[in-house]
Amino acid sequence: MIVVMRSTARQADIQAVLERLGEHQLKGHLSQGEERTIIGVVGAAIPPTLREELELFEGVQEAVRITRPYKLVSREFHPLDTIVNVRGIEIGGSSCVVIAGPCAVENEDMIVASAQAVKAAGATMLRGGAFKPRSSPYSFRGHGEAALAMLATARDETGLPIVTEVMTPNDVELVARYADVLQIGARNMQNYQLLEEAGRSGTPVMLKRGLSATIEEWLLSAEYIVATGNPSVILCERGIRTFETATRNTMDLNAVALAKRRTHLPVIADPSHATGKWYLVPPLALASIAAGADGIIVEVHPDPDRAKSDGAQSLTFANFAAMMPQLNAVAAAVGRSVAIPAEAVA
Ligand code: PEP
Numbered sequence: 001m002i003v004v005m006r007s008t009a010r011q012a013d014i015q016a017v018l019e020r021l022g023e024h025q026l027k028g029h030l031s032q033g034e035e036r037t038i039i040g041v042v043g044a045a046i047p048p049t050l051r052e053e054l055e056l057f058e059g060v061q062e063a064v065r066i067t068r069p070y071k072l073v074s075r076e077f078h079p080l081d082t083i084v085n086v087r088g089i090e091i092g093g094s095s096c097v098v099i100a101g102p103c104a105v106e107n108e109d110m111i112v113a114s115a116q117a118v119k120a121a122g123a124t125m126l127r128g129g130a131f132k133p134r135s136s137p138y139s140f141r142g143h144g145e146a147a148l149a150m151l152a153t154a155r156d157e158t159g160l161p162i163v164t165e166v167m168t169p170n171d172v173e174l175v176a177r178y179a180d181v182l183q184i185g186a187r188n189m190q191n192y193q194l195l196e197e198a199g200r201s202g203t204p205v206m207l208k209r210g211l212s213a214t215i216e217e218w219l220l221s222a223e224y225i226v227a228t229g230n231p232s233v234i235l236c237e238r239g240i241r242t243f244e245t246a247t248r249n250t251m252d253l254n255a256v257a258l259a260k261r262r263t264h265l266p267v268i269a270d271p272s273h274a275t276g277k278w279y280l281v282p283p284l285a286l287a288s289i290a291a292g293a294d295g296i297i298v299e300v301h302p303d304p305d306r307a308k309s310d311g312a313q314s315l316t317f318a319n320f321a322a323m324m325p326q327l328n329a330v331a332a333a334v335g336r337s338v339a340i341p342a343e344a345v346a
């Protein structure tokens with residue numbers, strides 16, 4: 001349920017509603033817009049009489065049931081777009097974010113070189129895995145904390161904020177000490193303890209859609225994070241399992257457009273994991289922006305043929321740089337922009 005307060009409501013009126021919710025063992029989450037305040041009511045059992053009860057309160061305009069199973073992430077609760085701020089970079093605003101870098105941090109030289117190259121081409125954030133979820137236990141699983149330190153060096157060198165994956169609740173504290181955005185991978189989308197621990201860290205979280213997750217399940221997972229009091233969640237569509245085997249996954253652009261309608265959270269797309277083939281990454285990156293994505297996350301490697309993971313889907317520095325002006329053109333066509341340096345546009 002949401003409680004819509006009148007524009008004339010006083011702080012004391014809001015407080016009175018929150019207190020009554022507390023008496024019912026319910027929690028009120030405030031969404032304070034310029035015009036009005038909305039209180040999102042969440043809890044296990046909302047009494048059937050609560051709506052009428054609250055509508056009698058001073059300052060309350062109306063109380064409305066939220067029809068979707070997810071509440072706080074729903075547009076019904078929060079009609080305006082949420083903008084997640086990462087070290088001054090806004091995700092979900094008019095400019096599309098480009099997060100680029102290798103699948104895994106292999107050594108310091110390669111992550112610093114990657115950071116410099118993607119920055120020169122116009123990327124605004126750096127990706128790189130330290131803890132890698134791999135389908136086979138014999139594949140390279142990342143350098144762990146040592147790789148986090150290398151990411152921090154790359155950030156110091158370039159100023160690019162870092163996005164990196166955390167795989168277990170126990171590692172959240174460690175990874176959050178280095179990361180600007182905690183990535184929760186597709187395989188962990190429904191690891192509810194991890195979602196809550198990441199939420200409680202207060203660090204922005206990028207939540208990838210599970211391999212076979214419905215859009216509703218994905219948004220319910222985001223709800224777990226936001227319900228901890230952390231509103232900074234970025235959704236990432238990264239392709240889903242279908243009958244098709246010619247590509248690694250099937251990029252679900254329906255999900256990008258629909259998620260943007262159902263939730264106020266920013267939605268970005270990962271054409272690298274969605275396609276599994278480097279030459280399909282630029283067209284799907286462009287399509288994602290055209291479909292309304294708030295940005296993309298792509299894998300870029302100094303030498304994809306020798307990458308320790310996901311080389312087949314990694315762009316070279318040159319291919320990444322060539323894609324950026326195209327991305328900017330598509331963004332402009334849909335009323336957005338991509339932050340790219342002037343020399344790359346020429
Ligand atoms: C990754 O970003 O390298 C990754 C493992 O992604 P996903 O969880 O989408 O497979």
Ligand code: MN
Pocket residue numbers: 103104273299309310
């Ligand atoms: Mn990868």
